[in-house]
Amino acid sequence: MAKMKPQALLQQSKKKKGPSRISLTTILTCSLIVALFVFFLHTSYRHWSHRSKLQLENGFSGSETEASLMDAKKSDLPGYAVFSTSKGTIVVELYKESAPEVVDEFIDLCQKNRFSGMLFHHVIKHYSIQVGNSQDLGVAEDWILGGKHHSQPDASLKHDAFLVGTPRGKPKNKGFEIFITTAPIPDLSEKLIIFGQVIKGEHVVQEIEEVDTDEHYRPKSTIKINNITLRMKI
The missing domain is CATH 2.40.100.10 (Cyclophilin-like)
Structure with a gap:
């Protein structure tokens, strides 16, 4: 069996590594999407958590907030x-x-x-x-x-x-x-x-x-x- 020349071996090695570059790009893209999704969830959680905390501190529930709006409407009369x-x-x-x-x-x-x-x-x-x-x-x-x-x-x-x-x-x-x-x-x-x-x-x-x-x-x-x-x- 004929031996492959070193140059041919190098080219074959490069061809084998080629697909790994595409996989790395895909991984980076998916990672970015996941990071954005996690950031969105974290931001939403902080917003609703802060709102709930304010309502508890002020002693208001959802129905009480609606009642306060109705009272405000009466005060406009x-x-x-x-x-x-x-x-x-x-x-x-x-x-x-x-x-x-x-x-x-x-x-x-x-x-x-x-x-x-x-x-x-x-x-x-x-x-x-x-x-x-x-x-x-x-x-x-x-x-x-x-x-x-x-x-x-x-x-x-x-x-x-x-x-x-x-x-x-x-x-x-x-x-x-x-x-x-x-x-x-x-x-x-x-x-x-x-x-x-x-x-x-x-x-x-x-x-x-x-x-x-x-x-x-x-x-x-x-x-x-x-x-x-x-x-x-x-």
Whole structure:
């Protein structure tokens, strides 16, 4: 058998080592991909771990975070309503926390200018004044007899004067009625959903309360709301 020359052996050796260079390139490429994948996983883990830690430190869970967002939304709603009436200005603080649905409806109607020109159509002295687009006595009818027996405010009663409410279970086609109490009223919460309180202009409420009325408690003179302006602060 003929012996191979050294030069031929060297060339054959190089040919054998050739494939190993491709394998090294493939290994480096795969290593780079794996390194990037591990880096991505590590970064994601640190992000979510840090977020969870912050929530635990602040005492918030996911649901509590959503609740805080809802509270922030409520804080964006106007907190006060300024009634411009033919007798003067009445400022009402809205109870956004205790009566959110009614306050939302009231704010929506104010923004649509639905209360402009509405009449105070029933006045019961030492009880309430009523404004809206209904000409029925409604809730006030239940108060007439009580109003006659309670001609003077009773400071021991639970509910104060100058609270602002709307009837419970009112039919949608009846519109939105507003009652402003002029004296403490027993079992008020059974009749009205209280959604605000007069904080300025109590004397205007009292002036409306003192107008002359007919036998059906309708004012003999026209008293109306000119407009209602919503404000964040007073």
